[in-house]
Amino acid sequence: MKVYISATLRNFFGRNPVIEISENNIKEILDKLTDEYPEAEKILFDEEGNLRKFVQIYVGDENKTQKEFWSDEIKDNSEVLLLPAVAGGAPRESIISDDRRKAVFFDDSEVERFGRHLLLKDIGVKGQKRIKAARVAVIGAGALGSPVIQYLAAAGVGTIKVIDFDEVKIENLQSQVIHTSRDLNRPKVASAKDKVRNINRNIDFEAANVKLEADNIVSEIDGYDLVIDCSDNFKARYLINDACVLCKIPLVFGAIYQFEGQVGIFNLDGGPCYRCQFPAPPESGLVPTCAEGGAISPLPGIIGSIQANEALKLIIGIGEHLDGKFLTIDSLYLTSKILKIKKNHSCPICSAGAGITGVEDFDYEEFCGLKEEEQEIPVEGYTPEELAAKIESGEPITIVDVREPHERAILRFPNAIVIPIGQLARRKNELNPEQDTVFICKEGKRSILAINTLREAGYAGPLYNLKGGVDAMKDIVFSHEGAWL
Amino acid sequence: MSEVILSREILRELEEIGKRAYPDEGCAILLGDTDNPGIKEVKELKNTEDKEFSKSFFQVNPIEILDIEKEKNAVITGFFHTHPDQRAVLSKEDEDYMIPGIIYVVMSIVKGSFADIRAYVKEPDCGGIREFDI
Structure with missing residues (x-):
């Protein structure tokens, strides 16, 4: 039987346009081809053994690319064709739709207030309208939340929800610059609300003085365009990640420890999630929390500012961002690197056959080793x-x-x-x-x-x-x- | 090689394809010849994506590519498509469909006019993607 190799794929098959093969089903033909041309195997199949999207298999004029046809017997006089799949799509410009952007208007004071944004070619009126239309949920009004909340407010994000159950304590004032001595013993969300009102009274600030658990997180974040994780513990990180995957909300992640910080964007348009990179937390007690390990005062300012910047870029739809990437910064030696994150096709929350379909069914306490009695x-x-x-x-x-x-x-x-x-x-x-x-x-x-x-x-x-x-x-x-x- | 050379004539043809297709995505195949693998000829391809999605997506019938291959006996240098009112950067979808070693030229058409053009190639091992100068 003749197997025709498209000119676009021929380089991986010794430049042969036609290869004679005696096998009579697609599975055996592909096995034979990759035996004879080992370099073609990596081109045809991904790491999980799935046929790559850019390859199509035809028998005559019938598309037989789907695996279900691979065992079907092919008649001797048929021609098998290895053809390219030529397709693609435009990048989503912004997480805010054009319809929502077009529904936003500015008054004179807003034009004056946001003039420095309007001057920027990449932001302009279109970008600033997207910022105003955006609804962002910030989880944690502590060290990272402080710069994130204030910069989002200053930039003009229309709706900011802040979720935190804690009260302001004296030791928070070293790094949580949204709070002051006058806020001691007040709920952090109340303190944050006052600061945001002082920046811009037109912002719709929603305060949620609640502790996020599996039974309330979905209702707290559902309907928001973006979630920014400013939490300080592993249980919250996995809970937030999983809820964002289930609610299809992109997540801007941030974390700090001593002199080092991390930022990443997860779950954007079906991209990798936090669990793809970190399938399980470190053993309980092995890694001190930020409260135990400490952090230098300006570090959350650096990391939180990058989180706010990434959030605004996603909202406006500009620039390169950390989708599928993970930025680590060492503020002590001023080094940084960006790691690539691949989607884990067996991820328990974001893969096609994910085992976790609801956060209520997953025991986060046990997963994070927090159940001492167990x-x-x-x-x-x-x-x-x-x-x-x-x-x-x-x-x-x-x-x-x-x-x-x-x-x-x-x-x-x-x-x-x-x-x-x-x-x-x-x-x-x-x-x-x-x-x-x-x-x-x-x-x-x-x-x-x-x-x-x-x-x-x-x-x-x-x-x-x-x-x-x-x-x-x-x-x-x-x-x-x-x-x- | 880290650059793609487009003659003014080829560039004009690509621009025309993009403008004609606007606000849908336009697409074309880029052909060379055996002596010179550069882009010598452009042939417009039909975007078979449903009308509902063709503003943001394109796909081509592979039999159309096969017919061109057999008829022209030319070297396929690359593929071209437009992003109407979007940047000339690759989407995740674009990356997934890229064949290693083939040049993918993306043109941004904003409000019906040319805005930007960029070229990309996937590494031979299906690893990273490099942007080429035009």
Whole structure:
């Protein structure tokens, strides 16, 4: 049988226009062709073994490209044709439709206010109308949310919804520049609302003082053009990502830790999602949260500003953006790189055969290792009061501090030995199995990981966790030294 | 090679195809000859996409390409299509349909007039996509 190779594909088949093959169905013909011309295999098939979109298979004048025809017997006198699929589409210019843009009008004060945008060729009246028509949900009014909310408001985004359940605390003021000393103990969304009103009273600000969970996230974000993730924990990130995929809303992701930050755009027009790149979070306790690890003050300003810039580019429909890419920035050494993210065709949330079809059915607590009662081996622990009583009584105990050096520098735990989690198995002989060993960290989570690590390494002595960590110990007053901090 | 040379005449022909098709997407095949693989001839192709979608999408009957191949016995250098009122950048759809080593020329037609033209080639291993100078 004759297989005709289109001139467009011939380079991968030794430039042969016609190849004689004895096989009599498409599956066997393709196998034979790729056996004879191995370089053609990568051209014809993608990483998952699917025929690439630019190839079409005809038998005579009938299109047999679909796999369901590949086992059909082909008559000897038929001609099989390997032809190009020539097709394409225009890029979606903006996430805001032309109809919505055209429904927007400016008054004189708006023309004056946004003059610097209107002057830009790439924004102009058309772009500014899109900004005004946009409805953006910002999740988190903390460090990243501070620049994001204020820049979106300053740029003139018509509707900004801010979702945060927390109140302003003194330690927030180091990096959460949307809040001030006057906002202490107020809901963050109330504080953010005041700042946005001070920037532009015409913005429709929606405050949601709620904690996002699987049973409320869809109703909170549905109907918005864009979600900006300014959260600070893995559970929220997966929840936000999954809800955005299910609601078909693009997501601008941001994260910070110490001196490093990350920005990416997920779920834009069916592009890769957060789970495509990070199928599962790191083991609970292994990576300190931002609250535990800290972050230099201007870092969320840098990362949040990039998030706001990416959001505006998506709204206006200009420039290159981070769709399918992941930007990492090291503010300490001023280096940055952009990683490409591929769509994972077996992603449990965004692939064709996705297993997760609703966020309510997925256990985010378990997935992120937050269910302490479901630890394989239950970990016994002391309350701060119990540990304090043991220390006061002079009972022989070993206290092991697994915190990072910068955490110990803030608050030293007296008479504790320091062993990083990574060295525990190797240094287990430094512990006395005849006496109680108590593990401490900032919040009492990494210390559980330490105990499990040591047990897996075969250590048989009694191990205890300080419940609530050093944070919970702050209010304990020892008789000989007064308050701790 | 990292550039595509288009004569004024070829450029004019492409512009005419784009303007004629506006506000739909126009498309064409770019042909060379065996001695010189540059773009010597343009042949307009029929956009068979449904009218409902043809402002933003195009597709071509592969049998039409086959007929041109057999009739002209020419070297197929590339394909051309327009983006009406959109930038001359590749969409995800465009990238998926690109054959490695073939030149894809994209023209932006804004309000019925030429706005921009760009050329792209997919790497031979189906890896990245490079933009060529025109």
